[in-house]
Amino acid sequence: MSAVIPIHRDDALGCGNAPVLSEKGQREVFCGLTGIIWLHRKIQDAFFLVVGSRTCAHLIQSAAGVMIFAEPRFGTAIIDERDLAGIADANDELDRVVSELLARRQDIKLLFLVGSCPSEVIKLDLSRAAERLSRQHLPRTRVLSYSGSGIETTFTQGEDACLAAMVPTLPPRADSGKHLLIVGTLADVVEDQLGALLRKMGIERFDFFPPRKSTNLPAIGPETVCLLAQPFLADTAKQLEARGVQRLIAAFPLGAEGTTHWLKVAAKAFGVDDRRFDEVTQAPRQRAQQSVARHQAQLKGKSITFLPDSQLEIPLARFVYHELQMNLLEVGTPYLHRQIMAPELAQLPISTRLSEGQSLELQLDRCETDQPDLIVCGLGLANPLEARGFTTKWSIELVFTPIQGYEQAGDLAGLFSRPLLRKQKLVA
Numbered sequence: 001m002s003a004v005i006p007i008h009r010d011d012a013l014g015c016g017n018a019p020v021l022s023e024k025g026q027r028e029v030f031c032g033l034t035g036i037i038w039l040h041r042k043i044q045d046a047f048f049l050v051v052g053s054r055t056c057a058h059l060i061q062s063a064a065g066v067m068i069f070a071e072p073r074f075g076t077a078i079i080d081e082r083d084l085a086g087i088a089d090a091n092d093e094l095d096r097v098v099s100e101l102l103a104r105r106q107d108i109k110l111l112f113l114v115g116s117c118p119s120e121v122i123k124l125d126l127s128r129a130a131e132r133l134s135r136q137h138l139p140r141t142r143v144l145s146y147s148g149s150g151i152e153t154t155f156t157q158g159e160d161a162c163l164a165a166m167v168p169t170l171p172p173r174a175d176s177g178k179h180l181l182i183v184g185t186l187a188d189v190v191e192d193q194l195g196a197l198l199r200k201m202g203i204e205r206f207d208f209f210p211p212r213k214s215t216n217l218p219a220i221g222p223e224t225v226c227l228l229a230q231p232f233l234a235d236t237a238k239q240l241e242a243r244g245v246q247r248l249i250a251a252f253p254l255g256a257e258g259t260t261h262w263l264k265v266a267a268k269a270f271g272v273d274d275r276r277f278d279e280v281t282q283a284p285r286q287r288a289q290q291s292v293a294r295h296q297a298q299l300k301g302k303s304i305t306f307l308p309d310s311q312l313e314i315p316l317a318r319f320v321y322h323e324l325q326m327n328l329l330e331v332g333t334p335y336l337h338r339q340i341m342a343p344e345l346a347q348l349p350i351s352t353r354l355s356e357g358q359s360l361e362l363q364l365d366r367c368e369t370d371q372p373d374l375i376v377c378g379l380g381l382a383n384p385l386e387a388r389g390f391t392t393k394w395s396i397e398l399v400f401t402p403i404q405g406y407e408q409a410g411d412l413a414g415l416f417s418r419p420l421l422r423k424q425k426l427v428a
């Protein structure tokens, strides 16, 4: 790992060693199956077969909203009562479903068996099933497995589990020379913009992971360094490090400052000099600052609480505090990875109340006491909170919307200002 380069130096900042309110109780978070919604859009020749119940099928279909199209790239192999009662051999059923699916869909090059609560309850060993099915269907289709079960994962952890399952399949690099791996699903448009900036700085050898095509897996080697583009990828990072990849430590590319820090860390690792870095980043950085500034009148001085949901909470808190001048009341996260979050924690004001995990009633009581102007929360909490008079933002929107990079900084700020503007109009 590399050393942490600070964004701002200020004695009033720094939550790196701050105490954290750790809570265990009722949670209000999606399970890891949700990640299929953005992962299936990214890896265009992959199929996600949830081995689960009708509840799981409903979850991904409703989370996918209107995106049910003729040839979807996700589906559910339903575990029914016969499987649960142990009457039918779930492995035989699974083999049959997979064979039928692959016979019908020649375009599937990578098939994920995605575990769920029911598959866990009946102890269906999906990693062995994936090995067996891979042997059967390779080279045309590789079969991998990961868990998206609500017992094991929350919301964005599904992506972590998926990417971690792919790491062992990344081929070794044959050539020498430093190489950058950018880890985490980003919208194509964001990838293109960040890639263009890296190239302008003279960094040519980089790949995004996951790739758009599973047949185009990035090769990694001892000279590969990686930069996380999403904060919820602790297991993937660990797997990459186990394969000898060095992880660079950066803030996440959210807002003008986060994007600059993220790019700067890459630039330093590749020996790009400061002048060139400034030449390349100055114009887009200014554009980002200007588009964020348009939302400041609405948000400056307003207070905000983040309830734990997507694991994006800490980088988002850093963004709204520094670039929109909002007041942080509570920043909750389902899991706190201090190492991954180090540059972000260093930028939060010392007074920030950090919480990890959730005990719903206690957290809602704190919201009542704090009376934040805006609460960022999961979908299930938004309506009850709105009914109590709070203004809310669904955190899932911050995961589904392209918000990374300079050109998206204004859109990111807009996601915070819009609910307050709407409230103002309703009240007026």
Ligand code: SF4
Residues within 6 Å of the ligand: 031, 032, 033, 052, 053, 055, 056, 057, 059, 115, 116, 117, 118, 148, 149, 150, 151
């Ligand atoms: Fe519900 Fe578990 Fe299925 Fe998720 S995996 S939809 S939590 S049953």
